[in-house]
Amino acid sequence: MSGRYTIRDAIAENRIFFNRVVIIFILIIVSMTGLVVRLVYLQIEGFEYYATLATKNQIRISSIPPMRGVIYDRNGVVLAENRPAYNLKIFPEKVKKNGNLKETLARLQQLLAIPDKKIIDFYKQRKRRKYFETIPFLSNLTEEEVARFAVMRPFFPGVEINVSSTRYYSHGLLTAHVVGYVGRINKKELKSLPFAEYRGTHFVGKVGVEKSYEALLHGKAGYTEEETNAQGRSVNTLRKVDSQSGANLYLTLDIKLQEVAYNALEGYNGAIVAIEIKTGDVLVFTSRPSFDPNLFVNGISTKDYRALQDSEDRPMFNRALRGQYPPGSTIKPFMGLAGLEYGVIKPRESIYCPGYYKLPNVKHRFRDWKRWGHGSTNLKKAITQSCDVYFYSLAMTLGIDRMHSFMSKFGFGQKTGIDLQGEKSGLFPSRAWKKEHKKKVWYPGNSIITGIGQGFTLTTPLQLARATATLANYGKIVNPFLVDRITQSNHTISVFTKPGKASIPLKAKNIDEIIAAMVNVVHGQGGTARRISTGINYQIAGKTGTAQVFTVKQNETYNSHKLKKKLHDHALFISFAPVADPQIAVAVIVENGGHGGSVAAPMAAKVIKKFLADYDPKFKDNNENQ
Amino acid sequence: MKTNDSSQFESASLIGNILRKLHVDIPLFLVLTLSCLLSFIILYSASGKNDDVLIRQIVRIGIAFGLMIGLAHINPEQFKRYSTFLYGVGILLLIAVLLVGEIGKGAQRWLDLGFFRFQPSEMIKITTPMMLAWYLSKHHFELKWKQLLIAMGLILTPTLLIAKQPDLGTSLLVASSGVAVLFFAGISWRLIVIIATLIASFIPVLWFYLMHDYQRGRVLTLFNPEADPMGRGYHIIQSKIAIGSGGIYGKGWMGSTQAQLNYLPESSTDFIFAVFAEEFGLAGCLGLLILYLLIIGRCLYIAVQAQNTYCRLLAGSLTFTFFVYVFVNIGMVIGILPVVGVPLPLISYGGTSMVTLLGSFGLLMSIHTHKKFLAH
Known part of the structure; x- marks a missing residue:
């Protein structure tokens, strides 16, 4: 080429x-x-035009941050509100005009006991800013500090108190896991949030309802166009577009009931969830231990954060939403229903319980919790006394495929779809699941222990409450929801239509059998939760459970009382009431609580009794004043 | 003063000798030095008298000048020999960035090599014209469809890879550097018309499929910045106020209220021209444009004087790219082009672009100072 x-x-x-x-x-x-x-x-x-804008009268566009929406409980009790925060600002220019900056700072330091670091920070800030700009000095003064400064104010020209808004949770401990909290916007969030909207905003929802409903709560930012002189001082406001406050949220939560539940858990780690059966309203959503969400609003100190992180009780862990526990015997009513629906058992049919269950030609014995057995046992007795052998046998007959298909309908192993982020789905095993995750085939032994809610099965307290509500609702699926309605400037802009039209096709006759057995658990001879039935003029249906896994790691330095406690089983209880016209379903899980009947059931009873007493005076609780 | 004249002249010629030995083109070196000094002056003001920014810029320019002189030392035959290799490495690095690149400012541009972070798209700005110059210098008199298609492929590969990051500004620069080589190689006007039509028909594809929402927004903002004064329109409104209020003679050094009062975002980087225009006015802007024109003129002279096709094409393309740089940045700051992230060459604060720019001037100097037969 x-x-x-x-x-x-x-x-x-x-x-x-x-x-x-x-x-x-x-x-x-x-x-x-x-x-x-x-x-x-x-x-x-364009010189004249732009020079007017720039030299003589600069236009400064500044954002007006919107007021964040308030969060109420179902009865209008404030759960999250905006409170004034007092900050101290310094105008170095004015201070200098009337005296000496260094000397003023020294006097301030003496008056308010300010650490030296703040003073150093102040000088750093000052270097970066224009001489006429104000410099934030202290934030979130206490009332006492404000008062102390106010008295001496004439002696501090150029030092001023300015009021901004901060978030406050009046029932912090009770609502930390539901309402969540806001915190300072971090760098990562800054990138994903709309810049113009958040220009003047300092807070953003981090967890809970505050996060799920951030878009509604935040509101719409406004702005002002101000004329400023050559030095940038505001002279005149040209245009003002007001900000629009965020929407107020009314939760389905009943804070009084929440308090009852929270107090009932006193001394234990655990969770209580209560759902209104007809609507899916989540009345109680408690996880204990809890923490003070107010700590997070203006930046939590490293010390406080470490204390929360390192605590063996894991107070930041939302047990109601993310805690996954074996359901234990609380699964038995659903298993029984599956048996009836598939026609593999009949209500009056009995099997003999010798205290263990054995597969033919296999040595291994699956033990009943009652060593000497329950003897001749039908479905009602099996649920009332929580006979394991009956359900081992039932699970064997049903097989894992039918169990999986039936339990999935009640939402086991699936997220409930509640309006909170980070929900865990729990697990109800299947052949396919085991093959994928354990690389093994399904053994009959797996089916047997699945029948009593052990083995691979995991549920969240929320799931249990929802499954119970769905059962009480005769198969009409209850979808739990936390936000009841949204209002903007005093008129309701949206009421959540409660979904839940879907229904599980079930025979009412079979459900009646199961409910009768669950009533027997509370009110019948030999029922495992008998002690809660006293003094009420209505019926509670329930089922106790104990689960053999502990999740909370405990340190060796704990006292002997606690050490013993960690060996205990988790105590569970599911229930709904009144049986004649079910209103409320409650699920309780108490970590290392021991027996469901003695520990978990009374907690559920407290919630049910309080709710029904408030709901309708015809429901009496004679023990209320004890 | 007069008595010192001769000694000054002597020392000047001594420096000249040294520079010549270093393979440095003196006229180009002088105008580049002048613009860098200008950069220090305006940067100090634009950053709000920030010493740190100034010192960092001085260090960067020092490094970039070192690289320029280093490259000027290398014979252009070496560049020619390694054109394909360097281009290939550049493309691989671009792919690597897309696969493992670190997210920086919302776009994947950086490759973290552990000890330092590296932006392959900067390197490709030089290696793409090198590759095309090499390819077309082999086929310069038989530019048929086949060669043309291969050349287009060589241009589009890095362009699309960079557009995907997404970095519209750089991909535009890379594309124009490649197209410039084609143009200088003497493709017929008929082909130029066809290519122009192809590019024009590519625009809808770009708009609907390749551009991100924010990029489309920037283009729309150009036509109506007042529609969104707090968001996208903010930059351009503030920038126009800064420039317009500068008038004929400007507000004087350190007198820019727009930048000093923090109205103008990115006043040290992409929007530094607005600060310059505000402080030095139309007169200063004309001066700066003339300075750029001097650089471009000298570089085109180098291109015409170059001794072989490869050097000619490369020199021509690098010069044209430099002009595109200037035009796109100033065009965006004065509100006639959409906002794409392109800095003002030689003036804006920023390391990587400065290094590549002075690197390409190093290539030009190498081309000019390694001629086998001196013209005179």
């Missing part, structure tokens, strides 16, 4: 190249002229 390259070619090529360079140069000159024309237009033609 290059062999044919001649001098003539070189000259021709040179000529072409030169032509092209000339063309490009002309193009460049023309484009540059275009730039110059535009510059002339801006700087000569």
Whole structure:
């Protein structure tokens, strides 16, 4: 190719190249002229106009942050509100006009006991800002500090108190796991949030309802266009577009009931969830231990945060939403129902319980919790006394495929879809699941222990409450929901339509059998939760459970009382009431609580009794004043 | 003063000798030095008298000048030999960035090599014209469809890879550097018309499929910045106020209220021209444009004087890219082009672009100072 390259070619090529360079140069000159024309237009033609904007009267656009929406409980009790926060600001220019900055700071330091670091920070800030700008000095003063400063204020020209807004949770401990909290916007959030909307906002929802409903709670930012003089001081407001407050949320939560539940858990780690059966309203959503969400609003100190993180009781862990526990015997009513629906058992049919269950030709014995057995046992007795052998046998007959299919309908192993982020789905095993995750085939032994809610099965307290509510609702699926309605400037803009039209096809006759057995658990002879039935003029249906896994790691330095406690089983209880016209379903899980009947059931009873007493005076609780 | 004249002249010629030995093109070196000094002056004001910014910029320019002189030392034959290799490495690094690149400012541009962070798209700005110059210098008189298609492929590969990051500004620069080589190589006007039509028909594809929402927003903002004064329109409104209020003679050094009062975002980087225009007015802007024109003129002279096709094409393309740089940045700051992240060459605060720019001037100097037969 290059062999044919001649001098003539070189000259021709040179000529072409030169032509092209000339063309490009002309193009460049023309484009540059275009730039110059535009510059002339801006700087000569537009000079007057832009100079007015810039030199004499600058236009400053500043954001007006919206007021964050308030969160109430179902009865209008404030759960999250905006409170004034007092900050101290310093105008170095004014301070200097009347005295000495260093001396003023020294006096302030003495008056308010300010650490030296703050003073150093102040000087750093000052270097970065214009001489006439105000510099934030202290934030979130206590009332006492405000008062102390107010008295001495005439002696501090150029030092002023300014009021901003901060979030406050009046029932912090009770609502930390539901309402959540807001915190300072971090760098990562800054990138994903709309810049113009959050220009003047300091807080953003971090967890809970505060996070799920951030878009509604935040509101719409407004802005002002101000004329400012050459130094940037505001002279006049040209235009003001008001911000629009965020929407107020009314939760389905009943804070009084929440308090009852929270107090009932006193001394234990655990969770209580209560759902209103007819609506899916979540009345109680408690996880204990809890923490003070107010600590997070203005930045939690490292010490406080470490204390929360390192605590063996894991107070930041939302047990109601994310705690996954084996359901234990609380699964038995659902298993029994499955048996009836598939026609593999009949209500009056009995089997003999010798205290253990054995597969033919296999040595291994599956033990009943009652070593000497329950003897001849039908479905009602099996649920009332929580006979394991009956359900081992039932599970064997049903097989894992039918159990999985039936339990999935009640939402086991699935998220409930509650309006909170981070929900765990729990687990109800299947052949496919075991093959994928354990790389093993399904053994009959797996089915047997699945029948009593052990083995791989995991549920969250929320799931249990919802499954119980659905059962009490005769198969009409209850979808738990936390926000009841949204209001904007005092009129309701949206009422959540409660979904839940879907129904599990079940025979009412079979459900009646199960409910009768669950009533027997509380009110019948030998029922495992008998002690809660006293003094009420209505019936509670329930089922106790104990689960053999402990999740909370305990340190060796704990006292002996606690050490013993960690060996205990988890105590569970599911229940609903009144049986005649079910209103409320409650699920309780107490970590290392021991027996469901003695520990968990009374907690559920407290919630049910309080709720029904408030709901309708005809429901009496004679023990109330004890 | 007069008595010192001769000694000054002597020392100047001594420096000249040293620079010549270093393969440095003196006229180009002088205008570049002048613009960097200008950069220090305006940067000090734009950053609000920030010493740190100034010192960092001085260090960066020092490094970039070192690289420039280093590259000027290398014979252009070496560049030619390694063109394909460097281009290939650049493309691989771009792919690597897309796969493992670290997210910086919302876009994947950086490759973290552990000890330092590296932006391959900067390197590709030089290696793409090198590659095309190499390819077209082999086929310069037989530019048929096949060669043209291969050349287009060589341009589009890095362009699209960078657009995907997404970094519209750089991909535009890379594309124009490649197209410039084609143009200088003497493709017929008929082909130029066809390519222009192709590019024009590519615009809808770009708009609907390749551009991100924020990029579309920037283009729309150009036509109506007042529609969103708090958001997208903010930059351009503030920038126009800064420039317009500068008038003919400007407000004087350190007198820019727009930047000093923090109205103008990115006043040290992409929008530094607005600060310059505010402080030095139309007169200063004309001066700066003339300075740029001097650089471009000298570089085009170098291109015309170059001795072989490869050097000519490379020199021509690098010069044209430099102009595109200037035009796109100033065009965006004065509100006639959409906001794409392109700094003002030689003036804006920022390391990587400065290094590549001075690197390309190093190539130009190398081309000019390694001629086998001196022209005179």
